[in-house]
Amino acid sequence: MFNFCTDPDTLPQLQWFACYLTTGKHMGFYASFGTVLLLLAITAPTALLFGFGGASAARARLLPLRWFGKAYIALVRGVPDIAFFLFFVIALDQAFEWMRHQVKCPDWDQPVRQGNDFVVCAAAKMPLGTSPQWVHETYGFFLAVLTFAIVFGAFAANVLYGAMRAVPYAQIETAEAYGMSHRQTFWRILVPQMWVFALPGLSNLWMVLIKATPLLFLLGVEDIVYWARELGGTANPRFTDYPHGDWRMWYFLALLVFYLGFTRISELALDRIMRRLSHGQATAAGEAQRRTAGGPP
Amino acid sequence: MKKLVLATAALALSAGLASADTVRMGTEGAYPPWNFINDKGEVDGFERALGDELCKRAELTCEWVTNEWDSIIPNLVSGNYDVIIAGMSITDEREQVIDFTQNYTPPDPSAYLALSADLDVEGAVIAAQTNTIQAAFVAEHGWTLVEFATPEETIAAVRNGEADAVLADKSYLAPVAEAEADLVLLEREEAIGGGVGMGVRESDGELKAKFDAAIQSMKDDGSLNALISKWEVSSTF
Structure with missing residues (x-):
């Protein structure tokens, strides 16, 4: 990076660190912070969408749809995350490839399952064996997003399902008395009012999601914990220009600071959202807001 | 004559396709001097040098990927990469799940x-x-x-x-x-282990044969021994 970095052995400490912290390997570490943040930024809304779908399905009037919603919530919540990540992602990937295989290679005569191997024709591979590395990485990343969204969506569905039931029934009855249809009641009365009940549960999920990102490495996505372990490990002078002892403690300390800082920022943001959502609601917090604003007692 | 031209063209075309094959090499990246991530953040070590040379000899384009050791065999079998080249000793237990090429380092204690x-x-x-x-x-x-x-x-x-x-x-x-x-x-x-080889899927006989031939050619001309001594990974053949 800097031009004085050609011979690190001779450098004074400060410059040595300047060089050390800007090696290509460290750049990978810094970039992985971006990967994790991007994952969170995409996963959180997707999971919320899955959760909303699941919760709506679980209270649908159509019986099969209700079964589907309840089965989704119960199944995914019951399976350990790590088992889900190891099994489900591989199964999902193979399902995609199997479908492409059926469409693209109809005259393939060998079995797809050969002992332990899962063999599809080259054209059905996801992504294609010939595509560059970044395509593989992006594909792996989105597979991770999808898996995270399905897992956290189930928890979110349960939270939202509870929140929908927490909306005072009098509100629904009033809406019906005004002649609103079932759909109108749902979208105009229930959904706007449920968020304030859902937020404490959802904020818990968000915190858990932040900390769940090391599961990424199971899928081959190099996350911050992987890099911290890799960079912190003893660096032998034979294999690096920057030998050092076991520095994992310092790298994990940096991660600790990152996670704590991130949690704090999240808390501040969630507090603001809660204040906004309570505005005008028939809850204790909403009532308190109304009084401080000078409304009638 | 026309047939001959066609056949040659087809052969040339398929040869062209074969050389454009991308083979994904899976390694651990945490086991120096066999394989590790260097200061630039790239896979380096004995197996990087060996793998690149083998790919050149087998006329394959190779991409390097890292994977955790624990799940390195399942990810090969499900097709995330095509070869394991990660200091993996050839054992009967592993032979039941995947195939190995011939060993590229002799059995070492x-x-x-x-x-x-x-x-x-x-x-x-x-x-x-x-x-x-x-x-x-x-x-x-x-x-x-x-x-x-x-x-x-x-x-x-x-x-x-x-x-x-x-x-x-x-x-x-x-x-x-x-x-x-x-x-x-x-x-x-x-004295455990039967030497280190590359792991390939059992259904991938063609790739195994290519690498077997490439390893043999490196054994024959002594370049494998030179590489082993350079990285001090084992005794030589």
């Missing part, structure tokens, strides 16, 4: 690394990496085994007293013993 040279390994607590021949060896003998996901952690366990010794490939332990004064290699060594 494993060594112990401990805090003092007069440790009696029988009855001591031995650290080893999960799913390795060394872990299987310790378990077989009924000694106390502590397993770790990465080789780095096995060394750390000895340093902080969690284990009395590490059992691993000598080539991995030797540079560690050299760099750190308080860690020594024991005299006792264990």
Whole structure:
């Protein structure tokens, strides 16, 4: 990076660190912070969408749809995350490839399952064996997003399902008395009012999601914990220009600071959202807001 | 004549396709000198040099990917990459799940690394990496085994007293013993393992044959031995 970095052995400490912290390997570490943040930024809304779908399905009037919603919530919540990540992602990937295989290679005569191997024709591979590395990485990343969204969506569905039931029934009855249809009641009365009940549960999920990102490495996505372990490990002078002892403690300390800082920022943001959502609601917090604003007692 | 031209064209075309094949090489990236991530953040080490040379000889385009050791076989079998080249010893147990090319390093004894040279390994607590021949060896003998996901952690366990010794490939332990004064290699060594080979899917006979031929050609012209000596990974053929 800097031009004085050609011979690190001779450098004074400060410059040595300047060089050390800007090696290509460290750049990978810094970039992985971006990967994790991007994952969170995409996963959180997707999971919320899955959760909303699941919760709506679980209270649908159509019986099969209700079964589907309840089965989704119960199944995914019951399976350990790590088992889900190891099994489900591989199964999902193979399902995609199997479908492409059926469409693209109809005259393939060998079995797809050969002992332990899962063999599809080259054209059905996801992504294609010939595509560059970044395509593989992006594909792996989105597979991770999808898996995270399905897992956290189930928890979110349960939270939202509870929140929908927490909306005072009098509100629904009033809406019906005004002649609103079932759909109108749902979208105009229930959904706007449920968020304030859902937020404490959802904020818990968000915190858990932040900390769940090391599961990424199971899928081959190099996350911050992987890099911290890799960079912190003893660096032998034979294999690096920057030998050092076991520095994992310092790298994990940096991660600790990152996670704590991130949690704090999240808390501040969630507090603001809660204040906004309570505005005008028939809850204790909403009532308190109304009084401080000078409304009638 | 026309047929001949067509046949040649087809042959040339298929040869062209074959050379454009991309083979994805899966490695661990945490086991110097075999494979590790260098300062630039790229895969480096004996197996990087070997793999690149083999790909050149087999006329394949190779891409390097890293994967955790624990899930390195499942991810090969499900097709995330095509080859395992990660210091993996050829064992009967693994042969049941995947195929190996011929070995590219001869069978070499494993060594112990401990805090003092007069440790009696029988009855001591031995650290080893999960799913390795060394872990299987310790378990077989009924000694106390502590397993770790990465080789780095096995060394750390000895340093902080969690284990009395590490059992691993000598080539991995030797540079560690050299760099750190308080860690020594024991005299006792264990003859386990059948040499190191590349792992390929059982259904991938064609790729296996290509790499077998490439390894053989490197054995024949002595370049494999030169590479082994350069990286000090094992004895030579």
